[in-house]
Amino acid sequence: MKKIWVSLVIILLFICTNVIYTPNAYAYTEEEKILLQSWRLVNEAYVDDSFNNQNWWTIRQKFLKKPLHNREETYTAIKEMLALLDDPYTRLLPPENYHNLQITTSGELSGIGLQISINPENNQLEVVTPLPSSPAELAGIQPRDQIITIDGIDTQTLTLDEAANKIRGEIGTTVILEIKPQNQSTIKTYELKRDRLSLSAxxxxxxxxxxxxxxxxxxxxxxxxxxxxxxxxxxxxxxxxxxxxxxxxxxxxxxxxxxxxxxxxxxxxxxxxxxxxxxxxxxxxxxxxxxxxxxxxxxxxxxxxxxxxxxxxxxxxxxxxxxxxxxxxxxxxxxxxxxxxxxxxxxxxxxxxxxxxxxxxxxxxxxxxxxxxxxxxxxxxxxxxxxxxxxxxxxxxxxxxxxxxxxx
Structure with missing residues (x-):
């Protein structure tokens, strides 16, 4: 009986050991947790449950295989993942961009006074409107004007928030924009000095x-x-x-x-x-x-x-x-x-x-x-x-x- 009992204990220990060290108990890194949190938020809330006609679970597995050694690599992976939705309004907001958005909606801002958006029909960065009495408005920039470059950088390579972040800056500094006015073929260059903006509602x-x-x-x-x-x-x-x-x-x-x-x-x-x-x-x-x-x-x-x-x-x-x-x-x-x-x-x-x-x-x-x-x-x-x-x-x-x- 003692031999049988000992054998049962050994078997039970072996089973428990396998349970404790099963490969399914994988511990995610902090960077992977942030990517997974972003994926899960989209999975639960995004308006299109076809996710732009893609298998969102397969995308999750694909991006978990990417090396995420630091926060910059994590943010890059999240941006790439969200880009697959083909929705310029669903986007990652790194700390600086998230802070700037909160400031904008609270009524305080500095810059040249452009509200911008990406036209979903052609993926071109466009002016929604210049703010009243802002450097952009005084320079003659109009709604629907296309922004071609910001300080020489092609806007087709930028997300909406990256473009907004490059346009913003400290008071007194300048930004150079190449702009194609609506219904015109010529491109105009504007060198605008950033200023404090009045956002009185x-x-x-x-x-x-x-x-x-x-x-x-x-x-x-x-x-x-x-x-x-x-x-x-x-x-x-x-x-x-x-x-x-x-x-x-x-x-x-x-x-x-x-x-x-x-x-x-x-x-x-x-x-x-x-x-x-x-x-x-x-x-x-x-x-x-x-x-x-x-x-x-x-x-x-x-x-x-x-x-x-x-x-x-x-x-x-x-x-x-x-x-x-x-x-x-x-x-x-x-x-x-x-x-x-x-x-x-x-x-x-x-x-x-x-x-x-x-x-x-x-x-x-x-x-x-x-x-x-x-x-x-x-x-x-x-x-x-x-x-x-x-x-x-x-x-x-x-x-x-x-x-x-x-x-x-």
Whole structure:
């Protein structure tokens, strides 16, 4: 019996030893853990569950075989992995880029004042809009201009965040851009000095040019963290000053925080749907207005090809709910929603998690929103906005004057 018992113990020890040292108990390195975390976030959240018609698990195994000796090699592997999705908005944000994005949405920045994006149709880096009174705006750079090189580096070799990082820099330093204006074949060279940028979300004024019919003018520059509060304050002030109608200027507003767009829509709308979101399962969610608007007075929204993302959410909500008419030019056409996820040591990853539809279920991605009244105009400077040279603004004034006559 003793021999049998000893034999059983030896067998059990052998089995346990095999379990303890099984090859499946592989310990991942810290670099592999970061790559796996990025892969898993995309696997769980990305809007396209076909992952651009690829086997995402096979991609995981492929990239785990890469040598990841340091953080730079890890970031390179993650960028290569995300590039397979063919989605410029799903991207790695190394610590510096992630920090810069947080600064931008908080309303502080230095640089030359360009909002940029990658055109998904041709993979070309484009200007969404220059910021008002920025070095880029004063130099005459326009929405949809293509950025060919940055300090001699071909932008086709850069990700969106790499390009933004090269354009940014310390105040007083310069950056050289080669730019191909929209619908032109010649390339222009700009040497621009970086400066502190004013990212005040809202500017406003009471236009008294029409007798007995003052118009509240509101210009929203971006959907930052303080945009809703600033706009609500301006609306209340204009109400107190006797505004009888409003012009909300979203021209060259490239967007920003989705939540800011939702909250600003609620300032104007009675209970109604603001926007629908569609996730990877095709499930519709919605954001709604469920309170009282600050004002129900006539409203015109000005848009152009530089109006993008949250600007299109707001414009679409106001148009579809018949709260405002849109005047200007067709908008940019970015109907995708990104969420930010944190990675170790200050990095992050932006992932396209859904697309949005207007209240009447219009999908505007790559299509844009068409205004009720199309009014095109040549480039005007920031200082000419609201003047006789601003044809879109003048059309808005004319519409509101006729609306006032109708209401009498």
């Amino acid at each position: 809202v500017s406003y004024d009471l236009d008294k040019s029409q007798p007995n019919y003052p118009i509240g003018y509101l210009r929203l520059n971006q959907f930052s963290g303080n945009a809703t509060k600033d706009l609500a304050h301006a609306m209340v002030k204009l109400e107190q000053e006797g505004a009888k109608g409003y012009i909300l200027d979203l021209r060259n507003n490239p967007g920003g925080l989705l939540q800011a767009g939702i909250e600003i829509a609620r300032l104007w709308l009675p209970p109604s749907t603001i926007v629908y979101t569609v996730n990877r399962q095709g499930i519709l969610g919605s954001y709604d207005a469920d309170g009282d608007a600050i004002t129900d007075k006539p409203l015109v929204v000005l848009v152009n090809q530089g109006s993008a993302s949250a600007s299109e959410i707001l414009a679409g909500a106001l148009q579809d709910n018949h709260r405002a008419i849109l005047i200007g030019e067709k908008t940019f056409g970015k109907g995708l929603i990104q969420s930010l996820f944190e990675l170790p040591e200050g990095a992050g990853i932006a992932i396209t998690v859904a697309k949005y539809e207007t209240p009447s279920h219009k999908d505007i991605n790559k299509l844009g929103i068409t205004p009720d009244r199309i009014v095109t105009q040549e480039l005007i400077s920031y200082f000419e906005i609201g003047t006789d040279k601003d044809l879109q603004y003048q059309e808005a004034l004319t519409y509101l004057a006729l609306e006032q006559e109708t209401l009498k």
